[in-house]
Amino acid sequence: MAPSTSSALTLNINGEKHTLTVDHRTTLLDALRERLDLTGTKKGCDQGQCGACTVLMDGRRAVSCLQLAVAAEGREITTIEGVADGDRLHPVQQAFLDLDGLQCGYCTPGQICSALGVIQEHAAGWPSAATTDVRPEAGVPELTAEEIRERMSGNLCRCGAYVSIVQAVAEAARAEEESA
Amino acid sequence: MTTTTGPTKVTGAVGAAHTRVEGRDKVTGAARYAGEIPFADLAHGWLVLSTIARGRVTSVEAEPVLAMPGVLTVLHHGNAPRVDVDYQGLLGSPDPVVGVFQHDRVPFAGWPVALVVAETSEQAREAAESLVVHYDQEPHDIAFSAAHPGSYTPEADGMRTQKGDLEAQLAASTHVVDAEYTTPEEHHSPMEPHAATARWDGGRLDVVDSNQGSSWVADELSKVFSLDPGSVRVRSEHVGGAFGSKGLRVHQVLAAMAATVLDRPVRVVLTRRQMFSLVGYRSPTTQRVRLGAEPDGRLRALDHQGLSLSSTIHEFIEPSAGFGRPMYDADAHHTHTRVVRLDVPTPTWMRAPGEAPGSFALECALDELAEKCGVDPIALRLRNEPEVGPVSGLPFSSRNLSGCFEEGARRFGWAERDPRPRVRREGRWLIGTGMAAATFPVLVGPATAGVTAEADGTFTVRIAAADVGTGARTALTLIAADALEVAPERIRVRVADSDFGFAMIAGGSMGTRSWGWAVTAAARELRDKLVPGGDIPAEGITAKADTGALLGTLAQKERHSYGAQFAEVAVDVASGEVRVRRMLGIFAAGRIINPLTARSQLTGGMIWGLSMALHEEAVRDQATGAPVGPDLAGYHVAAHADVPHIEADWVDDPDPDDPVGIKGIGEIGIVGAAAAIANAVWHATGVRHRNLPIRPDRVIEDRATEAGGSGA
Ligand code: FES
Ligand code: FES
Numbered sequence: 039m040a041p042s043t044s045s046a047l048t049l050n051i052n053g054e055k056h057t058l059t060v061d062h063r064t065t066l067l068d069a070l071r072e073r074l075d076l077t078g079t080k081k082g083c084d085q086g087q088c089g090a091c092t093v094l095m096d097g098r099r100a101v102s103c104l105q106l107a108v109a110a111e112g113r114e115i116t117t118i119e120g121v122a123d124g125d126r127l128h129p130v131q132q133a134f135l136d137l138d139g140l141q142c143g144y145c146t147p148g149q150i151c152s153a154l155g156v157i158q159e160h161a162a163g164w165p166s167a168a169t170t171d172v173r174p175e176a177g178v179p180e181l182t183a184e185e186i187r188e189r190m191s192g193n194l195c196r197c198g199a200y201v202s203i204v205q206a207v208a209e210a211a212r213a214e215e216e217s218a
Numbered sequence: 219m220t221t222t223t224g225p226t227k228v229t230g231a232v233g234a235a236h237t238r239v240e241g242r243d244k245v246t247g248a249a250r251y252a253g254e255i256p257f258a259d260l261a262h263g264w265l266v267l268s269t270i271a272r273g274r275v276t277s278v279e280a281e282p283v284l285a286m287p288g289v290l291t292v293l294h295h296g297n298a299p300r301v302d303v304d305y306q307g308l309l310g311s312p313d314p315v316v317g318v319f320q321h322d323r324v325p326f327a328g329w330p331v332a333l334v335v336a337e338t339s340e341q342a343r344e345a346a347e348s349l350v351v352h353y354d355q356e357p358h359d360i361a362f363s364a365a366h367p368g369s370y371t372p373e374a375d376g377m378r379t380q381k382g383d384l385e386a387q388l389a390a391s392t393h394v395v396d397a398e399y400t401t402p403e404e405h406h407s408p409m410e411p412h413a414a415t416a417r418w419d420g421g422r423l424d425v426v427d428s429n430q431g432s433s434w435v436a437d438e439l440s441k442v443f444s445l446d447p448g449s450v451r452v453r454s455e456h457v458g459g460a461f462g463s464k465g466l467r468v469h470q471v472l473a474a475m476a477a478t479v480l481d482r483p484v485r486v487v488l489t490r491r492q493m494f495s496l497v498g499y500r501s502p503t504t505q506r507v508r509l510g511a512e513p514d515g516r517l518r519a520l521d522h523q524g525l526s527l528s529s530t531i532h533e534f535i536e537p538s539a540g541f542g543r544p545m546y547d548a549d550a551h552h553t554h555t556r557v558v559r560l561d562v563p564t565p566t567w568m569r570a571p572g573e574a575p576g577s578f579a580l581e582c583a584l585d586e587l588a589e590k591c592g593v594d595p596i597a598l599r600l601r602n603e604p605e606v607g608p609v610s611g612l613p614f615s616s617r618n619l620s621g622c623f624e625e626g627a628r629r630f631g632w633a634e635r636d637p638r639p640r641v642r643r644e645g646r647w648l649i650g651t652g653m654a655a656a657t658f659p660v661l662v663g664p665a666t667a668g669v670t671a672e673a674d675g676t677f678t679v680r681i682a683a684a685d686v687g688t689g690a691r692t693a694l695t696l697i698a699a700d701a702l703e704v705a706p707e708r709i710r711v712r713v714a715d716s717d718f719g720f721a722m723i724a725g726g727s728m729g730t731r732s733w734g735w736a737v738t739a740a741a742r743e744l745r746d747k748l749v750p751g752g753d754i755p756a757e758g759i760t761a762k763a764d765t766g767a768l769l770g771t772l773a774q775k776e777r778h779s780y781g782a783q784f785a786e787v788a789v790d791v792a793s794g795e796v797r798v799r800r801m802l803g804i805f806a807a808g809r810i811i812n813p814l815t816a817r818s819q820l821t822g823g824m825i826w827g828l829s830m831a832l833h834e835e836a837v838r839d840q841a842t843g844a845p846v847g848p849d850l851a852g853y854h855v856a857a858h859a860d861v862p863h864i865e866a867d868w869v870d871d872p873d874p875d876d877p878v879g880i881k882g883i884g885e886i887g888i889v890g891a892a893a894a895i896a897n898a899v900w901h902a903t904g905v906r907h908r909n910l911p912i913r914p915d916r917v918i919e920d921r922a923t924e925a926g927g928s929g930a
Contacts, residue, residue: 043287063340072339077254078247080458082409083490087850090409118247131245135237138818142687143244144409144458150245168859187858194850196409196459197687198825199818200861 047111051076052120060107067091069107070117078118078147082194089193092148092155093117099155101192118147121154130154130210139206141197149193153207156189157181157214181211231699231706232878235814239692239711240456240685249456252428253413253487260415261290263476263486264342265468266332266349267495268324271358271843272561275322275331279350283334286348288341290480294332295319299475305441307466308434308723313564314531315496316442316471324353325531326563327844328495330468335476335484358561358843362527364398364504369525369558372535379543379609382550384508387519391510393590394519399507399579399908401538403836404500406568407855410458411490412497416473417483423474425452429464431723433682436716438466439474454714460686462567462725463497494848498566499836501526501536505579509586510550515593517548517602522580525556529564533557536565541576541889544614544778545657546584547604561843567725569826570885573658574892578830578910581654581893586906589637595897596623596632596782599655607776615775618806619655621869622782626653626804629867630784640904647788647797650902654893656781658886660731660808660873663722664766667736669698669744670758676708678758679740682721683713683733688884689815690730696811697734697878701741719764727779727882730811732765738877739763772875779807779871779886783824783894789902794914796899798828801864801891806871808881816883820866823887828864829856831892835911 046059049069058073067084070076070093079102082090086104093102094116121128130153133139140146160181165172168188169179179185186207187200195203243249268275280292298319303312318330331351336342371377388394414427423445429435429452436452439445457464469486476484488496503526510519524538539553568574588595600620606613627633635651636642642649667681679698685691691711699706712718722732743761748754784802789795803824810816833854837846846852866887872879892910899917900906907916 061338061340063344068339071254075256076247077250080251080410081253082411083850085490085849085851087490088409118245122246127242127245134245135241138237138241138814140238140241140244140687141689141815141818141822142409142457142459143240143249144251144687146244147247183863187861191857191859194409194855194857196407196461196855197818198822198829198856198861200825200856200858201821201864202818204858 045108047108049110049115050113051115052117062108064107065103066105066107066110067102070102076117076119080144080147082145089152090145090148092151092193094151094155097158099152118151121150129213133206133210137202137206137209139199139203141199145193145195149195149203152190152193153210156186156207157211160185181208183208228705229700229703231696232811236692236696236706236812238689238815239695251410251456251458252426252454253485255415255426257415257417257483259482261335261337261480261482261484262339262342263333263335263472263484264346265330265472265492266334266346266351267492268327268329268331270324270353270355271327271360273324273353273355275324276352276354278332283345283349286341286345288337289345290335290337292332292334292349293319293476293479295322299478301442301471302444303442307438307441312438312466315564316466316468318468318471326529326561327842328563333472333476335480360560360562360838360843361840362502362558362560364525366558369556372533372557374535376540377555379553381609384519384521384550384552387550388508388510391518392513393511393587395507395509395583395586395590397507397583397586397908399505399582401503401575401578401910403502404568404830404834405494405836405853406461406463406497406499407850407853408459408461408463411488411493412464412467412469413485413487414470414473415483415485416470416477418477418481421449423450425470425474427452427454427470428457429454430460430684430686430725432684432714433716433720434723435466435470439470442471443474452716454684457684457686460724461569462571467497490850491848494836494845495563498564500568501565503536503538503575505538507579507583509583511587511591513591515588515591515598515601517546519550520546520548521552523554524576525558527558527560527562529562530559532564534565536575537572538576538579541573542580543609544607544776545655546602547608551608569823570658570888573885573889574830577654577656577890578892578896581890582896582908585652585897585900594637595653596627610776612774612776615777615873615875616871617780618869618871619780622780622804622806625869626782626784626802630802639901646790646792648791648902649788650898650900651784651786652894652897652901653782653784654890654897656783656886656890657778658727658889660777660779660881661726661728662735662769663728663732664764664769665721665732665736666719666762666764667733667740668718668760668762669737669740670760671744671748671754672758673754673756676710677702677704679709679711679737680718681713681733681737682716682718683729684724685713686724688724688729688819689812690724690733692815693730693811694733694737698737698741701738702745727884727886731876731880731882734878734880735876736763736765739765779805779881781805781807781886781890783890785894785898787895787898787902789899789917791903791917791919794918796832796912796917798862798895800862801828803866803887805868805886807868807883807886809872809879810868811880817866819883820887821864823885824864824866824891825856825861826888827891828861828895830910831895832911833860
């Protein structure tokens with residue numbers, strides 16, 4: 039009997055279960071884009087170098103082009119389509135829109151998912167290479183522009199929307215902190 | 219339902235900040251780009267590229283691949299349908315690479331040799347990677363240098379300008395700069411890879427693509443496939459960046475060819491690595507600049523010579539030597555562009571073609587001259603402001619470079635600058651500031667636009683414009699709103715469908731100007747048609763305009779945007795690291811339609827300049843002729859952590875001959891930015907960097923020479 043080249047699996051995406059049969063070679067990114075019609079997650083390089091395909095897996099950032107779909111079963115996946123609350127944009131989305139943190143928009147879903155991860159990681163006290171005092175007792179570092187730039191550096195933007203992306207992330211983080 | 223045209227007049231949309239009209243779709247992931255539109259029965263094509271740089275394909279072993287699961291066909295030079303690339307399009311003859319699989323010759327590494335089409339992308343990819351192609355390899359030449367014996371002056375217009383006796387003026391000059399500058403091969407690298415889906419629909423070729431001009435690409439495809447112009451439709455609603463790379467390229471031709479052979483929809487998406495061989499790039503340049511000046515910095519002589527490369531199959535010219543023609547006057551003013559043909563892919567237009575590399579050389583040379591004369595770099599430039607076009611003798615339509623210097627200097631704090639190099643240090647960092655000037659031509663092309671007054675009181679604008687991230691859709695919304703004297707919320711702009719008729723491409727900074735002109739004209743027509751208080755039928759009332767004839771009446775003038783770029787850098791000469799700390803660009807670039815998106819576009823251009831100054835460099839392997847590390851890890855574009863806070867602003871400078879006052883802002887942001895950074899690196903370290911990018915290994919100083927610091 040020829041070895042099977044595909045498997046049935048269930049993916050948990052944006053709180054919804056999707057059951058599908060995928061070729062074992064299918065990346066999570068291609069499963070989203072070509073099988074589930076969730077094309078908001080973008081493919082900029084297909085090799086882990088640009089961040090356009092960033093999604094959240096169990097709340098943490100992941101480049102979905104480097105994940106096999108078959109290995110994503112059982113994980114809680116959030117894509118850009120799951121970020122807004124119905125018609126109400128998430129504060130990060132709203133800040134990107136208001137401050138023009140985008141030009142062509144192709145890197146934007148990845149930037150926004152990454153920003154969600156950054157804000158959480160920062161709130162949880164994770165240091166970055168830009169953190170000056172990494173002693174545990176130093177507490178949560180201030181989310182400065184330097185910190186945001188360092189933490190967002192896995193997300194390339196060829197249009198060069200960086201200046202307003204950093205402002206949007208800072209603005210959304212501030213709003214989140216105030217409402218917390 | 220019928221409704222009447224309202225009596226309330228609203229204007230002032232142009233000039234007020236407006237978020238992108240499609241912004242919500244882009245931040246929610248709802249905006250679909252070319253490779254994301256679903257089609258029933260879609261097949262997937264995967265390209266196979268040559269591994270040799272010169273020679274012939276002797277055989278393609280298609281049989282084993284055709285037996286692989288899901289494979290539908292393998293197209294190559296032995297079986298592909300004939301296409302035609304011997305035609306003249308909007309921008310001249312096409313790069314022959316789009317004539318895929320028409321012969322067995324291989325003119326560069328990465329030449330398309332086969333397309334594998336399969337039911338799924340995984341199947342197509344595996345089959346393409348398994349395909350064995352045999353070659354007859356020939357020696358190649360990819361070595362670009364100023365000394366290459368094959369260089370020549372192209373026959374195209376404007377390759378050489380000569381005013382005055384150069385050698386005599388140089389000999390009579392008190393101060394002379396004579397320096398060679400180089401810029402490397404650079405790639406557009408838009409974040410969205412090129413993608414097209416083609417199908418036959420009711421006798422028409424229907425293509426969903428990502429491009430800079432849907433009517434342009436439709437016209438080219440009709441020529442390639444010898445079809446009636448009306449039987450090709452190209453749509454390109456959202457485009458994930460372009461920068462000059464998204465015209466007719468192999469992917470549309472391949473998708474259409476495969477769709478024809480298989481009689482079903484076929485999608486072809488280039489991989490990031492394939493893009494480094496197939497979508498064009500900016501040629502490397504070597505440039506020699508000679509300046510001769512009076513003691514006070516007034517130029518007696520300006521000589522700019524630029525060399526770029528092209529492929530053996532097509533001549534593309536990167537006209538870097540032309541930058542100074544509308545900039546500075548000199549008694550003797552010479553510019554000269556040359557090209558050398560090598561076994562490499564054909565370069566193409568990339569953001570500010572000519573001006574981007576040309577401004578690096580000339581604006582750095584002027585900084586060197588300012589140092590020699592002991593004159594402030596801004597004062598030096600002001601001393602050489604021309605009354606009329608230095609080469610053409612034509613009047614300027616408007617020129618506010620001095621306004622840019624003044625405003626920029628004030629905001630940047632230029633007056634406090636100590637001109638001496640290498641005198642500021644903060645810990646391990648040497649600090650410096652630099653400036654440069656910028657210019658880009660103001661161009662316009664014909665366009666047709668339709669404006670419909672709808673029965674519900676809204677208006678629909680139709681134009682085959684392209685919004686490649688520029689905010690064109692939003693800008694046209696504001697322009698239409700003012701032209702119709704209604705609020706922008708009542709306007710719906712539909713773009714990027716070749717069925718809307720011809721419209722100029724998004725390129726050469728002329729998109730918004732060309733389209734805005736047509737939309738304004740169509741809106742005027744419509745207002746003439748609408749009877750105040752009259753009824754609007756259910757199908758609406760439509761007016762159209764074509765600006766083709768109008769544009770011919772524009773008087774001959776020197777029409778350009780100008781700008782002043784400022785940068786502050788910190789340099790660690792022990793590690794070789796250069797950090798840009800801040801940048802400021804002030805531009806005189808016509809009327810600004812939407813300050814929110816215009817600022818983004820200008821800072822985006824400045825970030826390109828930063829990236830060009832410090833990061834971007836594509837390297838070819840001399841042995842194989844192929845690019846080294848052709849991906850986003852091997853080819854570094856500026857990332858978040860490389861980019862400081864950057865400010866862009868403008869001075870008032872409406873174009874008097876444009877109905878909206880537009881000049882165009884797509885390219886001017888990059889021009890001069892790399893020079894400003896290089897000049898700041900000199901100011902920090904005392905060392906001139908004449909070769910881009912300013913890599914750490916070029917900056918690093920060993921202790922023995924650290925005390926030196928004269929220009930090497
Ligand atoms: S597409 Fe996954 S990182 Fe680029
Ligand atoms: S907005 Fe175009 S790549 Fe980021």
